[in-house]
Amino acid sequence: MTEALLTMPPEGTPILVRAGKRISSLARRATAVATAAALLVGSWPVHAQQGGPPLLRDAETEQLLRDYTRPILRAAGLEKQNIQVVIINDSTFNAFVADGRRIFVNYGALRESETPNQIIGVLAHETGHLAGGHLAKLREQVSRAQTQLIIAMLLGLGAAVAGARAGAGNAGAAAVAAPQAAIMRTMLSYQRQQEENADKAGVKFLNATGQSARGMYETFKRFSEQSLYAAAGADPYNMSHPMPAERVRALAELARSSPYWDKKDDPALQLRHDMMRAKVSGFMERPDTVLRRYPPSNDSLPARYARAIAAYRHGDLRNAMTQIDALIRVQPNNPYFYELKGQAYLEGGKPNEAIAPLRKAVQLSNNAPLIEMLLGQAFVASENKAYTEEAIRMLRSALVREPEAALGYTQLAMAYGRKGDYAEADLASAQAAFLRGDQKTARDLASRAKTRFAIGTPGWVKADDIVNTKPIKN
């Protein structure tokens, strides 16, 4: 799991390309960001870990979530929409859609869902919102904003928010001036009728894919009961999805009528789910919490995974390596064990040792771009010039598939710097700054890059593109 500030690729294409349309597309994007920021600023409760990045990226978890959502999206007729599941760095339970292209889910929801079926039920319900178009018109504008900026807005963080606040235009200013509760109601909570429709659609998608709606019902029932005791609006999931008792009763009836009510998750899928929850715990929770959930007496693979991760995060590297190697002996073709080994070496200050396990992880994962970026990072950190060309090639290839990954551009800039190619290094640094929302630094670096490229070359055009991007507050 990389804890870097990375974001999902929203469109599957590099952002800073296409000379012909470049200015208008970036200007549109900036405008959409400003509108979205203005609408959403301050409207979302802040639960994010202090100082942590707003999003979590992890190849293993994202692959599992893709496997969970793919059949549901197909049943909903949305398989061509390239809908992404984005994991938010927040320990509370929540999931929501804020635009037509992304399902947001807190890591707390992943950790709290005991079975694949429970979280699949939540994802099916969210897909119901997507399929039903339960999104205010204005919310559609959010869909053009970069994921990272949306999250920054949702959490009330970031320069984008400050910029939009300073220069918010008409509709935005009105929304900012409105009470937070009203913004929440209009932007991020769905109407009761929409909730019932999303439930019905969710159950339909589950039935169509031969899955039980029991997990969905269990989750919603739990929240409905909790809401009786919690202060109004205290729970983010109840706030975004109001759950009156009659809604849960209707869902119970609907879910129980399904021929798949008693169907259990496939054991192999349950194991992947348990491994994912163990990983989330190992990375995100305090070591004593990890050991309470996964005491040494628990010899299961997930428990050993969680303890191995906690050992590398909080203990000594040698002890962690012993545990990781033992995991690899159990599943010698699991790419994520090699990824963990490489990451532990890399973060333990041994980048040269990280390279072999990360190569193996890349190979076993069919070139997962996030793992390629980690390997690129190890190449760069090794300070061995023999790896420079391979690092550049690998990072560029990964960035084509993950065009919003700021960390990939940062590593690419370092690789170019090593090579002495300062034009490309400045451009990559500018792209990283742009993706982080630091437009001033992005423009400064891009201006410098322009002086280093020959006029009209692809690098010059990309740099020019960044220089000409209008600041958000305009």
Ligand SMILES: [Zn+2]
């Ligand atoms: Zn809902």
